[in-house]
Amino acid sequence: MARLDAGDVAEGRRLLEEALRKSPGDVTVMHGLSRALDLAGERARSVELLEHANARAPAEPGPAHDLAMALLEREEDARAVQVLTPVLQAHPDDTRGHLFMAMALAKTDAAQARVHTAKALMDPNPDVKLQAQALDGVLAEHLAAS
Known part of the structure; x- marks a missing residue:
């Protein structure tokens, strides 16, 4: 996440993809990777990952906020x-x-x-x-x- 915050999207994405392989159910990692994917222009994959994170932890604010905004953009x-x-x-x-x-x-x-x-x-x-x-x-x- 620090790499993303510093603006290094490619390295942040690589590290988050590696972290997700090691911990496939980690909602924080899924949320971070979805942000990286969105910044990289992969909106559909980003939203798909947010859907998974939200299904896993529906009361977790971060992924839910981002998913809700994506849904509002699509008028859902x-x-x-x-x-x-x-x-x-x-x-x-x-x-x-x-x-x-x-x-x-x-x-x-x-x-x-x-x-x-x-x-x-x-x-x-x-x-x-x-x-x-x-x-x-x-x-x-x-x-x-x-």
Whole structure:
């Protein structure tokens, strides 16, 4: 993971593939390798690995967050809700999980999505807060117009 964080995608990928061969069920390694694959432009394989990691550890936030975002990009909002539900049950204070859940619910249940944006606004990360504020504003306008 350190190699990936340092920007050495090829070496990070090689090390993570080796680690996965040694520990084929390691969710942390699967998640790291999925990031490396995504950075290398292998999105389909990355998502496939996220699916495996999520199936193995459905309440683990990292892989679930990344999988949910991939699903949202493909407009599979209902599936993203399914992926995020066990995470939020196990980690009710997971503000990023709440942000992603709000995104997943935005088109079908704006009121419930706002419940999740309110929780996401508690995140200390200014980027997460900004995204939550922007989404909450759109949801508020939508609800006011309804």
